[in-house]
Amino acid sequence: MNSDQTFLIPVPSLFSFDECLWFLDRNYDDCLHVIKGKVLYKAVKIGAEPVLFSIEAESSFLKVTVLAGEASRENKDFLIAYIAEWFDMNRNIQPFYDLLKTDGQLAYMTETYEGFRLIGIYNIFEAICWCIVGQQINLSFAYKVKRRLVERYGEKVNYENESYYIFPDPEVLLQADLQELKSMQFSERKALYVIGIAKAFHEGTLDKEAIRMLPDFDSKVKVLTAHKGIGLWTANYALMKSLHESQAIPHGDIGLLQALANNGIIGDRSETDKIDALFSSFAGWESYLVFYLWRSLTVRI
DNA sequence: CTCCAGGGAAAGA
DNA sequence: TCTTTCCATGGA
Numbered sequence: 544m545n546s547d548q549t550f551l552i553p554v555p556s557l558f559s560f561d562e563c564l565w566f567l568d569r570n571y572d573d574c575l576h577v578i579k580g581k582v583l584y585k586a587v588k589i590g591a592e593p594v595l596f597s598i599e600a601e602s603s604f605l606k607v608t609v610l611a612g613e614a615s616r617e618n619k620d621f622l623i624a625y626i627a628e629w630f631d632m633n634r635n636i637q638p639f640y641d642l643l644k645t646d647g648q649l650a651y652m653t654e655t656y657e658g659f660r661l662i663g664i665y666n667i668f669e670a671i672c673w674c675i676v677g678q679q680i681n682l683s684f685a686y687k688v689k690r691r692l693v694e695r696y697g698e699k700v701n702y703e704n705e706s707y708y709i710f711p712d713p714e715v716l717l718q719a720d721l722q723e724l725k726s727m728q729f730s731e732r733k734a735l736y737v738i739g740i741a742k743a744f745h746e747g748t749l750d751k752e753a754i755r756m757l758p759d760f761d762s763k764v765k766v767l768t769a770h771k772g773i774g775l776w777t778a779n780y781a782l783m784k785s786l787h788e789s790q791a792i793p794h795g796d797i798g799l800l801q802a803l804a805n806n807g808i809i810g811d812r813s814e815t816d817k818i819d820a821l822f823s824s825f826a827g828w829e830s831y832l833v834f835y836l837w838r839s840l841t842v843r844i
Numbered sequence: 845c846t847c848c849a850g851g852g853a854a855a856g857a
Numbered sequence: 858t859c860t861t862t863c864c865a866t867g868g869a
Contacts, residue, residue, distance in 0.1 A: 674850085674851085675851090675852090677849095677850060677851085678850085678851040678852065678864095679848090679849065679850090679851050679852080679864075679865090680848095680849060680850095680851095680864095680865070680866065680867085681848080681849040681850090681866080681867065681868070682849075682850065683867085683868090684849085684865085684866060684867060684868090685849090685850085687866095688865095688866095725865095728865065728866070729865085730863095730864045730865050730866095731864080731865095732852085732853075732863090732864065733852095733864080733865085736852085771852090771853075772851095772852070772853090773852085774851060774852045774853080775851090775852090776850080776851055776852085777851075777852085780850080793850075795850095795851075796850050796851090797848085797849065797850055797851090798849095798850045799850075800850095801850090837850080840850095
């Protein structure tokens with residue numbers, strides 16, 4: 544491999560690439576990245592150019608290799624920022640660990656999941672579509688539906704007998720055929736939501752940077768939930784995963800409730816006062832608390 | 845067969 | 858404002 548196609552990103556303290564790989568490879572069939580051994584592959588669009596890259600750990604660095612597309616200075620700079628955002632590397636999570644260590648039931652997480660970071664979804668349109676696809680159905684089925692959508696409408700990079708898919712742009716999905724989406728086992732309503740959200744992004748009613756600039760968390764939620772298909776759960780999920788908001792709680796999330804029960808925080812799902820008390824003691828780190836609770840869920844195969 | 849999955853909108857009370 | 862119903866499908 545030509546050396547100028549490769550570069551290193553220093554990792555912060557309390558960062559584990561193995562935990563990144565664990566999260567991205569939980570026996571689910573995610574079509575938007577590939578893991579081979581301990582090497583992670585992903586394709587992204589930089590401007591109009593599809594770029595395929597790999598990431599692997601190398602001592603206290605991540606080694607990134609551009610496999611397809613230009614390894615220009617601009618593209619490398621984009622990838623450095625992209626990966627730092629994807630793995631939430633620019634955040635000091637020590638204060639979160641200090642809070643966890645004071646918690647009677649959750650202190651174990653600082654050791655068991657040491658260095659686990661909030662793995663993001665850079666593309667907020669993708670994050671919202673993923674939420675809509677996954678609403679109220681089991682995750683393995685949701686991943687199947689997402690794969691059908693991406694393989695039909697997304698671009699791909701072919702490299703060494705493997706296809707690496709990129710989530711389709713709003714401009715493509717807003718023209719998607721309703722009947723075709725239904726044939727991919729979208730419910731009619733979910734198909735209409737996805738098309739509607741695609742239109743909103745195309746028209747600029749929804750825009751990642753515009754939402755980021757809003758003055759407070761509640762107004763960001765309000766802008767998102769104004770659109771059909773985005774409820775409170777989806778808004779919080781998108782703000783957590785795509786804008787890396789620290790105070791997002793996907794209220795009512797079934798996995799979150801399960802994790803709270805597993806960890807002895809609640810006896811049953813009606814004990815909302817105990818949930819509120821826990822989250823208020825993690826003020827400013829609600830998103831990380833949710834993510835670590837999700838981390839503690841055992842994954843079905 | 846019934847119930848429920850990383851919800852949300854629309855209708856009904 | 859609160860509660861109920863429907864959605865699509867697969868697995869338990």
